[in-house]
Amino acid sequence: MIQKTLKSAGHDLAEPTFQLRVLNTPVAGSTHYLPKFRAKLAEANLYPLLPTGIDIFQVNVGKLCNQTCRHCHVDAGPDRREVMQRDTMELCLEALRHSSIPTVDITGGAPEMNPHFRWFVEQVHSMGRHVIVRCNLTIITANKQYGTLPQFFADNGVHIVSSLPFYQQRNTDRQRGDGVFERSVQALHMLNAIGYGQEGSGLELDLVYNPAGAFFPGPQASLESDFRRELQKHHGIAFNKLYVITNMPISRFLEYLIDSGNYSDYMEKLVNSFNPAAAAGVMCRNTISVSWDGYLYDCDFNQMLDLPVAAHAPRHIRDFDVELLAARTIATDQHCYGCTAGSGSSCTGATA
Amino acid sequence: MQNTYYNPADLKKFGDIAEFQPELAKKFFDYYGQVFAEGALTAREKSLIALAVAHAVQCPYCIDAYTTDTLEKGVTEEQMMEAVHVAAAIRGGASLVHGVQMMNKAKALTM
Ligand code: SF4
Ligand code: SF4
Numbered sequence: 001m002i003q004k005t006l007k008s009a010g011h012d013l014a015e016p017t018f019q020l021r022v023l024n025t026p027v028a029g030s031t032h033y034l035p036k037f038r039a040k041l042a043e044a045n046l047y048p049l050l051p052t053g054i055d056i057f058q059v060n061v062g063k064l065c066n067q068t069c070r071h072c073h074v075d076a077g078p079d080r081r082e083v084m085q086r087d088t089m090e091l092c093l094e095a096l097r098h099s100s101i102p103t104v105d106i107t108g109g110a111p112e113m114n115p116h117f118r119w120f121v122e123q124v125h126s127m128g129r130h131v132i133v134r135c136n137l138t139i140i141t142a143n144k145q146y147g148t149l150p151q152f153f154a155d156n157g158v159h160i161v162s163s164l165p166f167y168q169q170r171n172t173d174r175q176r177g178d179g180v181f182e183r184s185v186q187a188l189h190m191l192n193a194i195g196y197g198q199e200g201s202g203l204e205l206d207l208v209y210n211p212a213g214a215f216f217p218g219p220q221a222s223l224e225s226d227f228r229r230e231l232q233k234h235h236g237i238a239f240n241k242l243y244v245i246t247n248m249p250i251s252r253f254l255e256y257l258i259d260s261g262n263y264s265d266y267m268e269k270l271v272n273s274f275n276p277a278a279a280a281g282v283m284c285r286n287t288i289s290v291s292w293d294g295y296l297y298d299c300d301f302n303q304m305l306d307l308p309v310a311a312h313a314p315r316h317i318r319d320f321d322v323e324l325l326a327a328r329t330i331a332t333d334q335h336c337y338g339c340t341a342g343s344g345s346s347c348t349g350a351t352a
Numbered sequence: 353m354q355n356t357y358y359n360p361a362d363l364k365k366f367g368d369i370a371e372f373q374p375e376l377a378k379k380f381f382d383y384y385g386q387v388f389a390e391g392a393l394t395a396r397e398k399s400l401i402a403l404a405v406a407h408a409v410q411c412p413y414c415i416d417a418y419t420t421d422t423l424e425k426g427v428t429e430e431q432m433m434e435a436v437h438v439a440a441a442i443r444g445g446a447s448l449v450h451g452v453q454m455m456n457k458a459k460a461l462t463m
Pocket of ligand 2: 274331335
């Protein structure tokens with residue numbers, strides 16, 4: 001399934017302002033406004049939301065991807081042209097050099113499709129930082145050149161985090177496209193063969209589960225044991241941890257929610273499942289997110305919604321300043337309910 | 353008065369039964385919560401049993417609730433449908449096993 005991105009289809013929902021308007025108005029046929037996220041934060045004594053520091057430097061190196069998954073919050077796909085240039089990467093490295101942020105999390109799109117990807121990873125690795133790459137797995141099987149990625153990852157001590165919505169083909173392909181499950185299994189075998197996910201190898205391979213539909217993820221621990229048992233039994237695949245992520249009601253997942261008639265129930269359920277403990281642990285409190293063109297955001301979701309860091313903080317990587325950024329307030333809106341429902345949700349799974 | 357007996361929106365109002373009788377409602381919901389908690393059976397197993405029973409009692413609210421709940425607990429679609437077959441087999445079997453009673457009676461009445 002290679003479908004068009006919202007952007008190239010000229011869909012209204014490709015526009016961040018339109019998405020925010022949808023999230024801030026009552027659903028069709030109702031006059032009922034959902035409570036404001038900031039009011040919920042205030043009830044939990046968390047408003048304004050403040051950072052606890054910067055532990056993770058997340059770089060989105062572009063929206064280009066070999067897939068067009070139905071739930072994608074980036075609206076990534078083969079038709080996107082926004083890709084981080086080398087000079088912006090140089091600015092990222094410069095910012096890292098002047099800080100001691102321990103973890104660099106590289107995402108996309110399919111980050112490996114950025115022509116400067118390998119160079120960037122090598123540079124960050126040589127600075128002694130922990131490098132995470134959000135790899136969609138299928139890219140490894142896309143052609144011969146990408147087939148050398150597992151060895152490249154291993155050589156650079158890359159911690160791999162990969163989406164696999166389910167341990168069965170049907171549910172995975174419905175969300176990520178026909179044949180994705182099979183190619184993901186093939187890629188996981190290649191990674192396992194090199195030592196990834198194997199005990200004692202030091203090469204970490206974590207998987208990400210997100211529901212293939214308009215429902216919430218269940219408890220992380222029990223899903224992890226299901227994944228481990230089933231992937232081992234049917235495919236001989238090993239991995240380290242499973243992160244459980246709630247689908248964010250923005251971009252293509254928002255389109256799916258509206259088209260399938262699930263939007264209002266899903267939003268209501270997110271609001272009703274607001275958990276103050278999860279809110280206290282949201283990832284924006286220890287993350288800074290850099291876009292392909294060098295702008296700074298509180299998280300990758302805010303980045304996609306064009307909600308920049310607060311005006312009193314540096315807004316571009318060329319002005320990066322850890323202290324000023326640590327003193328900022330975090331920009332929140334109605335989509336933030338996606339991070340605070342139940343056990344919470346972040347790039348590293350549950351937060352509460 | 354609405355003109356259908358079942359309205360999906362009523363599921364969310366289940367808790368409202370306390371309006372007419374708070375004490376018993378509280379007892380019921382406390383009990384209900386405990387029944388579905390992790391115990392000798394996992395919460396996942398209990399959810400699957402609930403899905404099967406929902407089909408046996410043909411309660412649309414319960415089918416709605418436990419379809420969502422089993423999906424959230426990571427139950428596969430095959431497992432969900434097999435649970436429905438368990439309900440169907442027990443219901444079908446319960447009818448058929450009474451066939452023995454019918455046969456007994458028929459044999460008693462006929463030459
Ligand atoms: S979810 Fe990931 S793999 Fe899928 S289209 Fe988006 S960026 Fe690509
Ligand atoms: S969406 Fe971003 S800003 Fe909002 S709570 Fe989640 S991580 Fe924080």
